[in-house]
Amino acid sequence: MDRQPERRRELGAFLRSRRERITPDEVGLPRTGRRRTPGLRREELALLAGISATWYTYLEQGRDIRASDQVLAALASVLRLDGHERGHLFRLAGHAPEAKAAAPEPLAAEVAAVPLLLQPHPAYIIDGNYDVLSSNRAADELFPNLTAAAGRPANLARWVFLEPAAREVVVDWESEAHGLLARLRTQAARHPGDPRYTRLIDELQADSAHVRTWWPRYDVQARHSGHKRLRCPRRGTLDFAYTAFHLAEAPEQTLVIYSEVT
The missing domain is CATH 3.30.450.180 (Beta-Lactamase)
Structure with a gap:
């Protein structure tokens, strides 16, 4: 069973949740008028991470694209992920070994x-x-x-x-x-x-x-x-x-x- 679409959706949901908890003040951006969404806008995060806003939007939408280690590291830095969250991000993006779906080990x-x-x-x-x-x-x-x-x-x-x-x-x-x-x-x-x-x-x-x-x-x-x-x-x-x-x-x-x- 191909689980890539599910994992891409999980990746997008994780990125969105972390983007929404970072305020513009925390990353040195000026507040400009009324904001309709909590946290950073997609284009703001993309700018800070040095990537295309369209490409980042595709990533958050769960499109079939692959992020490099460099891009993931930049996103983790801007989003201020701790070590565990960073590992989770890389794992969802397919850059870490994934535990195999298998029957649970019997308890000896x-x-x-x-x-x-x-x-x-x-x-x-x-x-x-x-x-x-x-x-x-x-x-x-x-x-x-x-x-x-x-x-x-x-x-x-x-x-x-x-x-x-x-x-x-x-x-x-x-x-x-x-x-x-x-x-x-x-x-x-x-x-x-x-x-x-x-x-x-x-x-x-x-x-x-x-x-x-x-x-x-x-x-x-x-x-x-x-x-x-x-x-x-x-x-x-x-x-x-x-x-x-x-x-x-x-x-x-x-x-x-x-x-x-x-």
């Missing part, structure tokens, strides 16, 4: 047992699309109903956006949910056309007003470790550090371990 039995060995620390293993492949009792208690989905795999993104308990457990729900959606967007771009991602994203957009609002912003983010404030059923609000480890033989699978910060 010895790997599935790892979260159990980490009890009492909450731990789970997720796939690239946030399906929960394995978890321990502490994780099931900390994230109620995460693994109770009937007839389909438990999924962390579905839990965060569609499970009412998530807003009780995740203290800073909005910022955490926004970050998770940005990471899901990044993962989906690595697997264009993969039905696991398209089905999940369609479901989230259908059932979550937040996803419908945030998805068009085209935020992207790499998976990382960090801190979360979580409200535990028996102990109240606690601070947790969490660490993510990609499995060596199945890099799409990630082991996430939580430890209480005292």
Whole structure:
């Protein structure tokens, strides 16, 4: 299946979202009268990047044209992309290896047992699309109903956006949910056309007003470790550090371990 048209559309949407967040003041352009669109105009971005305005318009429209490394670097500079966003831009433009659409790697039995060995620390293993492949009792208690989905795999993104308990457990729900959606967007771009991602994203957009609002912003983010404030059923609000480890033989699978910060 030819996924180039889909990827070109994604590239255009990404460029447009980043163009709209840059103000003329930020790049030293004078404000001239009333502006009908947020951020830079297409011709302004093209001028700053040293390319033809018509050619850039075609790029944003998803036309069948190919941008060179030099052009992409110029656009990334003008748009002030961070390292992760820059890599995402190059990947969408076909200048980086794309993850192959394939059946998910099966979870080996010895790997599935790892979260159990980490009890009492909450731990789970997720796939690239946030399906929960394995978890321990502490994780099931900390994230109620995460693994109770009937007839389909438990999924962390579905839990965060569609499970009412998530807003009780995740203290800073909005910022955490926004970050998770940005990471899901990044993962989906690595697997264009993969039905696991398209089905999940369609479901989230259908059932979550937040996803419908945030998805068009085209935020992207790499998976990382960090801190979360979580409200535990028996102990109240606690601070947790969490660490993510990609499995060596199945890099799409990630082991996430939580430890209480005292």
